[in-house]
Amino acid sequence: MELQIALLLGQDGITNGAIYALLALALVLVFAVTRVIFIPQGEFVAFGALTLASLQAGKLPGTVWLLLCLGAAIAVLESLRAARERCFRQIPLILLINCAAPLLLAGVLVAFSPATLPLPVQVLLALMLVVPLGPMIYRLAYQPVADLTVLALLIVSVAVHVTLVGIGLLFFGAEGSRTPAFTDASFEIGDTVLQGQTILVLVASALLIVALYLFFERTIYGKALRATAMNRTGARLMGISGTLAGQLSFTLAAAIGALSGILISPLTTIYYDSGFLIGLKGFVGAIIGGLASYPVAAAGAVLVGLLESYSSFWASAFKEVIVFTLIIPVLLWRSLKTRHVEAE
Amino acid sequence: MNAAIDPAEPEIVLDAAGLSVAYGKVTALRDVSLKVRKGEIVTVIGPNGAGKTTLLSALIGLLPVRGELVYLGERQGPGRSVEKLVRQGMTLVPEKRELFAEMSVEDNLLMGAFDRYRAGHRDELETMDQVFDIFPRLRERRQQMAGTLSGGERQMLAMGRALMAKPKLLLLDEPSLGLAPLIIKEIFRTVARLRKTGVAILLVEQNARAALQVADYGYVLETGDLSLAGPSRDLANDPRVIESYLGLGGRG
Ligand SMILES: Nc1ncnc2c1ncn2[C@@H]1O[C@H](COP(=O)(O)OP(=O)(O)OP(=O)(O)O)[C@@H](O)[C@H]1O
Ligand SMILES: [Mg+2]
Numbered sequence: 001m002e003l004q005i006a007l008l009l010g011q012d013g014i015t016n017g018a019i020y021a022l023l024a025l026a027l028v029l030v031f032a033v034t035r036v037i038f039i040p041q042g043e044f045v046a047f048g049a050l051t052l053a054s055l056q057a058g059k060l061p062g063t064v065w066l067l068l069c070l071g072a073a074i075a076v077l078e079s080l081r082a083a084r085e086r087c088f089r090q091i092p093l094i095l096l097i098n099c100a101a102p103l104l105l106a107g108v109l110v111a112f113s114p115a116t117l118p119l120p121v122q123v124l125l126a127l128m129l130v131v132p133l134g135p136m137i138y139r140l141a142y143q144p145v146a147d148l149t150v151l152a153l154l155i156v157s158v159a160v161h162v163t164l165v166g167i168g169l170l171f172f173g174a175e176g177s178r179t180p181a182f183t184d185a186s187f188e189i190g191d192t193v194l195q196g197q198t199i200l201v202l203v204a205s206a207l208l209i210v211a212l213y214l215f216f217e218r219t220i221y222g223k224a225l226r227a228t229a230m231n232r233t234g235a236r237l238m239g240i241s242g243t244l245a246g247q248l249s250f251t252l253a254a255a256i257g258a259l260s261g262i263l264i265s266p267l268t269t270i271y272y273d274s275g276f277l278i279g280l281k282g283f284v285g286a287i288i289g290g291l292a293s294y295p296v297a298a299a300g301a302v303l304v305g306l307l308e309s310y311s312s313f314w315a316s317a318f319k320e321v322i323v324f325t326l327i328i329p330v331l332l333w334r335s336l337k338t339r340h341v342e343a344e
Numbered sequence: 345m346n347a348a349i350d351p352a353e354p355e356i357v358l359d360a361a362g363l364s365v366a367y368g369k370v371t372a373l374r375d376v377s378l379k380v381r382k383g384e385i386v387t388v389i390g391p392n393g394a395g396k397t398t399l400l401s402a403l404i405g406l407l408p409v410r411g412e413l414v415y416l417g418e419r420q421g422p423g424r425s426v427e428k429l430v431r432q433g434m435t436l437v438p439e440k441r442e443l444f445a446e447m448s449v450e451d452n453l454l455m456g457a458f459d460r461y462r463a464g465h466r467d468e469l470e471t472m473d474q475v476f477d478i479f480p481r482l483r484e485r486r487q488q489m490a491g492t493l494s495g496g497e498r499q500m501l502a503m504g505r506a507l508m509a510k511p512k513l514l515l516l517d518e519p520s521l522g523l524a525p526l527i528i529k530e531i532f533r534t535v536a537r538l539r540k541t542g543v544a545i546l547l548v549e550q551n552a553r554a555a556l557q558v559a560d561y562g563y564v565l566e567t568g569d570l571s572l573a574g575p576s577r578d579l580a581n582d583p584r585v586i587e588s589y590l591g592l593g594g595r596g
Contacts, residue, residue, distance in 0.1 A: 085423030220454060220461050220468075227444045227455050234442030237404070238509070239430035239459030 007192045009309045015198050015267065016281075017305020018205035019045075019260045023282025024289065024301040025212060026253040031291045032229035033249040034242075035150050036142055039157040042279025043164040044130060044257025046272060049265035050168070051258075052126040053177035058115035062171020063129045064106050070136040071098040077140075105129065119182060127258055134254025135247040142250075146242050161276070168272035176269040179262075201263045208259065209298065212252075225249060281308065281323060288330050300330075354382040356414075357513050357544040358403070363411035365395075365402045372398045374568045375411075380513065380544045385535065387547040387555040387576065389589060390565035396548040397439050399565070400515045403546070404436045405429050416512065430459050433512030439521060441502040445491030449482055452490050452501055456508025468508065475504040478534060496527035503534070513544045520551040532558050552589035556580040564589070 023041055030038040047063055054061035075098040082090040105128060114122055141160050145152065185196035216222040228235040228245040236242065260278075261270065268274075285301025304323055311322040358380040365373040373395045380386045390396050402409045405426040413420040416432060444452050453475060457468035476483035479500040485493065490501055499519055506514060516535070520528040528551065536558045538545060549555035556562055556576040564572040564585065572579065579585050 086421070087423065220458060223447070223451055223454060224458050227447065227458075230444045230446055231442050233406075233438070234444060235455070236406075236426050237430070237436050237438065237442060238455045238505070239427050239462070240455070241425075241427045 004191050005313070009313055010306065011192070011194065011198060013306035013309030014302060015201050015305070016264075016308060017302035018202055019264050019278070020282045020285050020301035020305050021298040022205055022208060022256050022260050022301075023279055024285035024297040025209065025294055026256040027279075027283055027286040028289060028291055028294055028297045029225070030249050030253045031286075033225050034138075034142065034146065034153075034246045036153045037150070037157055037291075038250075038253055039154075039161040039276075039279070039283075040137070040164050041253060041257050041282065042275030042277070043161065043168065044134065044254050044275065045261035045264075045278050046168055046270055046275035047130045047133070047164075048126060048258030048261030049179070049270040049274075050172045050177055050261075050272065051129050052122060052262050052265060053179050053270075054172070055109075055114040055122050055125055056179055057177075058113060060106075060109060061126075061129060062167075063133070064102075064109060065171065066167060067102045067129060067132060067136075068106065070133065070140065071102040074098045074136060074139050102132075123262055126262060127255065130258040131251060131255045134250040134252075134257075138246050138250035143243055143246060146246060165273050165276070168275075172272045174272065176271040176274070177265070178269045179265040181266040197266050201267070204259070204263055208256065221248065277320070281305070284323065284327055284330075287327060287334075290334055354384065355417075356381050357416060358546065359412075359414040360403070361412040361414075363399075363402065363409050363413065365398050365407055365409050367398075372568055373402065376565075376568075376570050378546075378563055378570070378573075380546050382512075382544050383539055383542050384561065385539055385545040385547060385559045387549055387559035387562045388565050389549050389552040389555055389562060389585075391550065391588075393567070394565045395568045396550075396565055397517055400436055400438075400517050400546070400548055404434055404515060427459075430509065431463065433510070434515070435506040435509045435511035435513070436515040437502045437506045437517060437519065439517040441498050443490040443493075443498060443501060443505070445489065447490055448487050449490060449493070449501055450486045452505050453482070453508050456505035460509060471508050471510065475507050478507065478537070479504050496523050496530075499523060499527075499531060503531070507538075511543055513546065514538070516545060516547045518549055518551075519547070520549060520554060528554060552585065553580075556585075556590075 023045070027038055027041055030036055030041075051061040051063045075095055078094045078098070079091050082088065082094065109125065114125055117125075137160060141156055142153065145156060181195075181197045182200055183196035187194040187196075187199075216226055224235065224238075224240045225245055225248060227238065228240055228242070232242065235245065261275070264270070281304050282301055284304050286297045288300025288303070289295070289297030304326065307326065308319055308323045312319040315322065356379055358378075360379075361377045363373060363376045364371060376399065378386065378388070388396055388399065398407065401407045403413075405424050405428075413424075415429065415434065444455060447455070450472070453472050454468060457465075457471060461468060476486075481497055482500055482504055485497065490498070493501060503516070503519065519531050519535070523531065532554050535545060535547065547555055547559060556579055559576040562574065562576040562579045563570050564579070572582065572584065574582070580590070
């Protein structure tokens with residue numbers, strides 16, 4: 001292999017690896033806090049990319065309808081709960097958050113044609129449409145069964161994943177989308193050309209990772225999530241409810257997923273079901289970190305990206321096989337190390 | 345609640361009447377009634393398996409109860425939850441401490457103030473200073489991971505973390521468990537001093553001697569039933585208590 005090709009492949013691998021690393025961090029976070037193996041993580045990637053593409057194409061993204069429906073369902077459930085507990089004063093707020101806010105967002109999308117808005121605003125709108133789906137899905141699918149075993153929660157995850165892929169097909173159709181690059185800039189270093197988008201992905205991922213680190217180390221809410229991951233009962237006694245921690249971690253995971261999708265949508269064509277494979281590669285990274293260690297998970301994910309890139313050159317037909325076979329030696333190695341993640 | 349409020353009588357913080365708790369079909373607490381007033385230390389003593397931990401877990405909402413429960417003049421209904429009670433100033437120092445092992449002492453304390461922070465208070469640093477004044481040992485070890493603390497320090501951290509919530513009712517589950525006599529003395533001295541801050545304390549103990557010394561009022565819990573009750577001085581002189589719980593030379 002020539003050096004130039006090797007560098008090109010490496011560049012590709014690291015770019016994808018950065019995205020996998022973000023997803024791996026989100027998976028570790030969700031698992032540590034809620035014990036949920038978040039298979040639908042990839043759907044947020046696809047929804048983020050496809051929502052942005054719809055906005056840019058001047059279409060009303062299907063995620064608006066999803067947001068409205070989930071909001072209505074939660075409003076009904078929460079109002080019933082409030083009525084049962086005789087806390088009628090909560091009901092206006094419940095309706096405001098779950099019905100009025102999504103309606104307002106939908107109204108904004110209809111009133112201003114998003115296709116003509118500047119890119120940062122489009123990205124912001126896409127995030128506002130996709131990120132709330134995270135805590136909403138937690139509320140509807142996971143919160144009622146939060147005390148079940150890891151295996152039962154995994155089954156819930158599979159169901160949510162299948163449902164979301166179906167919804168994706170319904171709303172976005174079977175054809176894929178690719179958004180235009182955020183920047184046309186490119187840099188020449190020696191013989192290789194560095195695409196501006198590649199640099200953007202790397203910088204954005206690095207910034208996001210630093211922001212996550214600061215969130216967990218410096219803010220009281222970040223520490224509360226870590227506390228929940230360490231000791232659920234202890235955290236509850238401090239008033240950090242499982243529900244709060246769950247919603248917070250799902251919000252972060254959804255934001256990370258949607259941002260990842262938005263970042264890679266100019267680099268590759270995203271279909272309604274593309275998220276699964278992308279998420280799975282993040283998952284391989286997370287497994288390398290034992291679903292517990294953030295730095296190892298991120299490093300593992302970058303490794304997955306590189307492996308994928310080089311194997312696509314040597315044996316492109318087998319590139320997925322090679323990546324996922326990586327799991328076997330990793331699992332063997334981990335089981336030999338016997339430092340198990342406690343499943344309670 | 346009552347029309348005639350006796351000014352000499354401090355307000356009742358917790359009023360439990362006829363509480364029963366069951367684990368599946370096994371009843372662990374039967375018809376337990378007790379009161380805790382503001383600024384008062386009430387103790388529940390009893391042997392292993394009497395249901396002391398069950399009582400505190402039920403009070404804070406970790407276990408469902410049957411019976412009447414009034415906290416701060418408010419009857420607890422179906423919406424009762426740990427989170428709501430914590431918000432209303434009830435705090436439990438659990439038997440197993442339940443510290444955040446891989447967090448520093450400081451961060452553990454900070455978590456104690458989480459709910460106050462969430463409710464909009466921003467006084468966690470001052471509160472932490474007050475807690476450090478109560479437990480100077482914690483100040484020395486503020487950067488140390490909680491998991492590496494000694495048993496006595498762990499108990500101090502668990503209590504300090506609870507105090508960070510500025511509780512109105514502090515539930516203490518066997519603070520003396522597994523500690524050397526000297527540390528036990530120190531912990532109980534601290535408990536006695538807390539009374540001056542106006543907090544109501546419900547102290548559950550096997551160490552009857554130490555508990556009755558510090559408490560104003562006591563109950564004896566035996567296999568799920570309250571068998572005796574009275575001012576702790578009387579209890580400490582009660583022959584039945586002396587025989588079963590204080591052993592030879594028990595003199596209140
Ligand atoms: N989760 C549980 N499921 C079933 N039974 C339980 C459970 N927890 C406690 N028990 C039973 O309830 C009874 C009271 O237990 P509890 O822990 O309240 O006792 P305790 O007074 O705190 O004892 P100790 O002084 O040893 O801490 C015991 O018989 C115990 O076996
Ligand atoms: Mg106990």
